[in-house]
Amino acid sequence: MGGATGASRLQSRADSIPDELRPEALALSIDLCERSADPDQQDWLGSYSRSAQLIELYLKVIHEYCVENSVNFQRQIEITYLHELGHHLGLGEQALLDRGL
Ligand SMILES: [Zn+2]
Secondary structure (H helix, E strand, O other): OOOHHHHHHHHHHOOOOOHHHHHHHHHOEEEEEOOOOOHHHOOOOEEEEOOOOEEEEEHHHHHHHHHHHOOOHHHHHHHHHHHHHHHHOOOOHHHHHHOOO
């Protein structure tokens, strides 16, 4: 799904990223997938790999989550992206939750 065009649009749309973090964000690759390939991560909305410098967004899972919770699909994609970017910047789950991510 998606591919590079969708991913770069996503990066440029993430307006809530402070300017000083933008180079960090743009250095990461983004893969848009239906769902994680890992059997233990089938309900994950996204993931971040430090070794690969890669964020994966699982669009099918995000869509299911949005339908179940009456959440805006585009907005949730951005939130998931920012959540994974937060991991890249060293934030843990609780710190991200505290920021609404
Ligand atoms: Zn997380």
